[in-house]
Amino acid sequence: MAGLNGDPFLGIDDNIEKLQYNNNSKEAIDKEGLVVGIGEDSSNNKNNNQGGEKDMAGNSIHRSGSRPQLDLSKAEIQGNSEERDPTILLPNQTDDISHLALDIGGSLIKLVYFSRHEDQSVDDKRKKIVKERLGISNGNRRNFPVLGGRLHFVKFETSKLNECLDFISSKQLHRGGIDSHHWNSEAPANENAVIKATGGGAYKFADLFKERLGVSIDKEDEMDCLVAGANFLLKAIRHEAFTHMEGHKEFVQIDHNDLFPYLLVNIGSGVSIIKVDGDGKFQRVSGTNVGGGTYWGLGSFDELLELSQRGDNRTIDMLVGDIYGGMDYSKIGLSASTIASSFGKAISDKKELQDYRPEDISLSLLRMISYNIGQISYLNALRFGLKRIFFGGFFIRGHAYTMDTISFAVHFWSKGEAQAMFLRHEGFLGAVGAFMSYQKHGLDDLMVHHLVERFPMGAPYTGGKIHGPPLGDLNEKISWMEKFVLKGTEITAPVPMAPPGTTGLGGFEVPSSRGATLRSDASALNVGVLHLVPTLEVFPLLADPKMYEPNTIDLSDHKELEYWFTVLSGHLPDLVDKAVASEGGTDDAKRRGDAFARAFSAHLARLMEEPAAYGKLGLANLLELREECLREFQFLDAYRSIKQRENEASLAVLPDLLLELDHMDEETRLLTLIEGVLAANIFDWGSRACVDFYHKGTIIEIYRMSRNKMQRPWRVDDFDLFKERMLGSEGKKPRPHKRALLFVDNSGADIVLGMLPLARELLRRGTEVVLVANSLPALNDVTAMEVPDIVAEAAKHCDILRRAAEAGGLLVDAMNNNSLDGSRGNSSSVPLMVVENGCGSPCIDLRQVSSELAAAAKHADLVILEGMGRALHTNFNARFKCEALKLAMVKNQRLAEKLIKGKIYDCVCRYEPAT
Numbered sequence: 001m002a003g004l005n006g007d008p009f010l011g012i013d014d015n016i017e018k019l020q021y022n023n024n025s026k027e028a029i030d031k032e033g034l035v036v037g038i039g040e041d042s043s044n045n046k047n048n049n050q051g052g053e054k055d056m057a058g059n060s061i062h063r064s065g066s067r068p069q070l071d072l073s074k075a076e077i078q079g080n081s082e083e084r085d086p087t088i089l090l091p092n093q094t095d096d097i098s099h100l101a102l103d104i105g106g107s108l109i110k111l112v113y114f115s116r117h118e119d120q121s122v123d124d125k126r127k128k129i130v131k132e133r134l135g136i137s138n139g140n141r142r143n144f145p146v147l148g149g150r151l152h153f154v155k156f157e158t159s160k161l162n163e164c165l166d167f168i169s170s171k172q173l174h175r176g177g178i179d180s181h182h183w184n185s186e187a188p189a190n191e192n193a194v195i196k197a198t199g200g201g202a203y204k205f206a207d208l209f210k211e212r213l214g215v216s217i218d219k220e221d222e223m224d225c226l227v228a229g230a231n232f233l234l235k236a237i238r239h240e241a242f243t244h245m246e247g248h249k250e251f252v253q254i255d256h257n258d259l260f261p262y263l264l265v266n267i268g269s270g271v272s273i274i275k276v277d278g279d280g281k282f283q284r285v286s287g288t289n290v291g292g293g294t295y296w297g298l299g300s301f302d303e304l305l306e307l308s309q310r311g312d313n314r315t316i317d318m319l320v321g322d323i324y325g326g327m328d329y330s331k332i333g334l335s336a337s338t339i340a341s342s343f344g345k346a347i348s349d350k351k352e353l354q355d356y357r358p359e360d361i362s363l364s365l366l367r368m369i370s371y372n373i374g375q376i377s378y379l380n381a382l383r384f385g386l387k388r389i390f391f392g393g394f395f396i397r398g399h400a401y402t403m404d405t406i407s408f409a410v411h412f413w414s415k416g417e418a419q420a421m422f423l424r425h426e427g428f429l430g431a432v433g434a435f436m437s438y439q440k441h442g443l444d445d446l447m448v449h450h451l452v453e454r455f456p457m458g459a460p461y462t463g464g465k466i467h468g469p470p471l472g473d474l475n476e477k478i479s480w481m482e483k484f485v486l487k488g489t490e491i492t493a494p495v496p497m498a499p500p501g502t503t504g505l506g507g508f509e510v511p512s513s514r515g516a517t518l519r520s521d522a523s524a525l526n527v528g529v530l531h532l533v534p535t536l537e538v539f540p541l542l543a544d545p546k547m548y549e550p551n552t553i554d555l556s557d558h559k560e561l562e563y564w565f566t567v568l569s570g571h572l573p574d575l576v577d578k579a580v581a582s583e584g585g586t587d588d589a590k591r592r593g594d595a596f597a598r599a600f601s602a603h604l605a606r607l608m609e610e611p612a613a614y615g616k617l618g619l620a621n622l623l624e625l626r627e628e629c630l631r632e633f634q635f636l637d638a639y640r641s642i643k644q645r646e647n648e649a650s651l652a653v654l655p656d657l658l659l660e661l662d663h664m665d666e667e668t669r670l671l672t673l674i675e676g677v678l679a680a681n682i683f684d685w686g687s688r689a690c691v692d693f694y695h696k697g698t699i700i701e702i703y704r705m706s707r708n709k710m711q712r713p714w715r716v717d718d719f720d721l722f723k724e725r726m727l728g729s730e731g732k733k734p735r736p737h738k739r740a741l742l743f744v745d746n747s748g749a750d751i752v753l754g755m756l757p758l759a760r761e762l763l764r765r766g767t768e769v770v771l772v773a774n775s776l777p778a779l780n781d782v783t784a785m786e787v788p789d790i791v792a793e794a795a796k797h798c799d800i801l802r803r804a805a806e807a808g809g810l811l812v813d814a815m816n817n818n819s820l821d822g823s824r825g826n827s828s829s830v831p832l833m834v835v836e837n838g839c840g841s842p843c844i845d846l847r848q849v850s851s852e853l854a855a856a857a858k859h860a861d862l863v864i865l866e867g868m869g870r871a872l873h874t875n876f877n878a879r880f881k882c883e884a885l886k887l888a889m890v891k892n893q894r895l896a897e898k899l900i901k902g903k904i905y906d907c908v909c910r911y912e913p914a915t
């Protein structure tokens with residue numbers, strides 16, 4: 001059942017979403033005939049002579065083991081009655097699997113399409129053993145629809161339907177069923193292909209679709225789709241909704257059980273106002289013809305928006321003050337600056353339209369439309385007693401001033417009773433709803449933790465128009481990066497947006513950012529590719545998953561963001577060197593390294609300019625973005641040789657360390673073990689400060705030095721509490737833990753001389769130990785694939801480890817002989833096991849972990865989180881149902897100051913009893 005069991009994972013060959021831009025640099029590039037649309041890249045692994053599954057040493061590279069997969073031959077699970085009607089894609093039934101849904105509006109065509117992955121998982125022995133040991137079988141697995149892949153969001157102008165048809169055809173989206181990676185251009189178009197579509201164009205253009213693509217359009221009701229889309233997004237995307245007041249954006253956590261009723265206002269060409277009471281329960285209560293089409297109809301949308309930034313509507317709008325001789329009409333609560341009549345000054349001024357500045361007209365128009373919609377929305381909210389109003393539709397376009405104006409209107413008219421909220425997928429509600437209407441996708445069963453949003457290399461450049469077919473392979477991606485960056489230097493250093501807070505006060509003031517330029521692609525689509533990973537689970541030991549926030553550092557503080565921006569930019573040259581070297585230093589690797597650096601810099605620049613562009617931003621997201629970006633350019637493991645070297649050096653001294661430990665009494669040993677973990681956590685190639693002194697000595701010298709400096713009390717020091725729990729007090733022996741989950745961090749000394757000896761101590765005391773390691777490489781972190789070899793090597797020198805590893809099925813001999821047939825190895829020891837965590841980042845978001853980790857957690861009563869990434873940047877404030885120990889050396893001065901009011905190289909040993 002490999003396919004149905006596909007373990008969760010973060011895709012590595014992230015797609016470059018179709019790009020859109022309409023700035024000057026684009027023109028230049030277009031003329032050169034460069035393909036500017038960047039499409040799905042399914043061919044990362046094929047095009048780069050990586051050969052797929054083996055590295056240079058012939059070892060399997062674990063790249064995507066946790067990816068969702070579909071197994072054509074095992075479709076029988078479809079009938080599994082134990083599960084609540086799981087929806088299953090039957091890969092053989094190619095004729096009824098659709099990948100595409102459309103919303104063809106009066107202004108824009110919105111596409112949502114789904115791409116599945118190839119099965120690239122390495123079904124390694126470790127996984128088989130883990131499944132057996134942890135009792136993960138298909139029968140008792142969580143119910144989930146067999147669905148894994150990515151949802152992409154693209155838009156076109158309706159008047160350019162042909163470009164849209166070309167796009168669909170180039171990606172073969174209409175062929176449905178055939179994995180789009182494997183489509184065969186010679187294959188006949190699917191005769192029965194049906195595409196779900198909504199919006200007026202579904203009627204208007206049905207014949208054209210049949211003619212051009214040979215597909216039938218299955219028309220879905222527009223309001224049904226809007227509501228279905230909004231409900232799905234609000235439930236399934238963690239930070240879909242946000243408020244936007246006075247330039248300040250704040251993501252809102254919507255409680256699923258407290259979503260209804262709400263008012264949905266979709267501002268497309270025209271405006272629909274819908275009262276939503278539940279799934280499929282709604283009523284269109286009103287609308288207005290003054291909407292997005294009104295604005296766009298009077299000029300070019302992007303241009304108008306940009307002009308409005310520099311506008312002053314007071315030259316053309318008649319204000320209360322104009323009527324009252326500069327005074328407020330305070331009796332009825334109107335200030336002098338209140339707009340009394342949009343465009344009203346034009347009557348008295350005796351000027352012609354062309355005498356007014358286009359900037360001022362544009363702003364006046366934008367305000368007129370936004371206030372009007374805000375007011376009508378408020379009146380409808382009042383009519384039905386609704387407090388929450390969600391605004392969607394592409395008129396909003398993530399534009400700060402528009403949102404501020406609408407928010408102000410709602411706030412003003414409702415006297416703060418009602419709240420305006422906006423949606424990140426604003427314009428895609430209908431298209432998502434149309435997609436949802438393919439019930440066989442089982443999309444409605446997906447939950448927040450099944451979705452991972454990724455922002456591929458194209459994200460910083462999105463916006464504007466689409467040209468040309470999608471880029472198909474890595475090489476094209478790289479040359480796109482090269483050419484694009486050469487031509488469009490202003491894009492690598494994007495025009496800064498007005499800093500937060502100055503995009504406009506909303507209210508009745510003019511934008512205070514007058515003169516500030518909008519991004520050259522004023523129209524950025526702030527949505528990424530949604531990876532659907534149905535096997536991800538919430539870590540079962542979180543005390544309160546709803547309150548859980550992985551990030552300790554919230555980068556919405558601009559100073560903080562600036563600091564980390566500088567740090568990460570500073571790391572780049574060194575990282576690129578390592579990455580290039582890890583791929584043999586070839587010219588090809590150098591090109592990829594360059595492209596990676598450009599792409600990551602562009603992400604950083606984009607986020608500096610608009611920190612919330614990719615949703616709520618924490619440091620963990622930035623660190624993960626870096627790893628994903630490396631993978632996008634096929635740097636599968638930049639630190640491979642460093643990790644190997646350090647593992648070997650550390651394993652060589654492990655026997656001496658174990659001997660030393662065995663001569664100690666219990667209490668000294670425990671302290672030495674914890675000291676050892678903290679000291680060995682110094683080997684962190686993600687920290688500038690540490691890397692600097694790796695040049696000053698050998699690994700072992702640095703480890704010794706670090707250990708010698710372990711002066712207690714540490715900055716956070718709960719060791720005595722932990723010791724009491726482990727060893728007891730006043731002669732009372734406490735019961736040992738049943739199972740401990742050890743979240744391991746770095747390779748080399750960190751795992752070998754730090755965590756393994758601690759694991760050994762727990763095993764010795766009769767506690768089962770599960771080493772939890774990354775699914776994919778990140779910096780010098782050890783991966784789940786690498787741990788068994790390290791343990792096997794260590795076990796050669798240690799009986800405790802050997803017997804436990806055998807019992808856990810970790811030793812190669814054991815694997816080959818008895819483990820796979822289900823026998824338990826040497827039963828005289830508790831087992832030592834290894835599971836992957838589902839991540840490929842130095843940090844861990846415990847809301848989205850692998851199913852093996854979730855299974856391992858079931859019987860665990862102790863969680864040990866190690867390292868800065870896992871225990872400080874994320875999870876420092878996390879509370880667990882079981883006991884938790886958080887161990888890390890703080891290798892960054894600023895973090896030390898902020899988090900523990902200490903200094904660099906201070907240590908944290910935080911012990912928390914079960915909550």
Ligand SMILES: Nc1ncnc2c1ncn2[C@@H]1O[C@H](COP(=O)(O)OP(=O)(O)O)[C@@H](O)[C@H]1O
Pocket residue numbers: 104105106107108109157199267268269270291292293294295296301302392393394395396397427464523
């Ligand atoms: N790139 C763009 N080109 C044209 N209009 C845009 C663009 N981006 C946003 N808009 C605005 O979005 C409106 C269309 O919103 P949308 O939700 O797609 O409605 P519809 O379904 O009626 O096409 C346009 O009328 C315009 O005001």
Ligand SMILES: CC(C)(COP(=O)(O)O)[C@@H](O)C(=O)NCCC(=O)O
Pocket residue numbers: 567623681683684685686687688689745746779842866867868869870873888891892893
């Ligand atoms: C990337 C890291 C979280 C990895 O730390 P670890 O989890 O290995 O202890 C850490 O190195 C870090 O926060 N670096 C910040 C950059 C710097 O200080 O140079």
Ligand SMILES: [Mn+2]
Pocket residue numbers: 684686745746779780781842867869
């Ligand atoms: Mn690390």
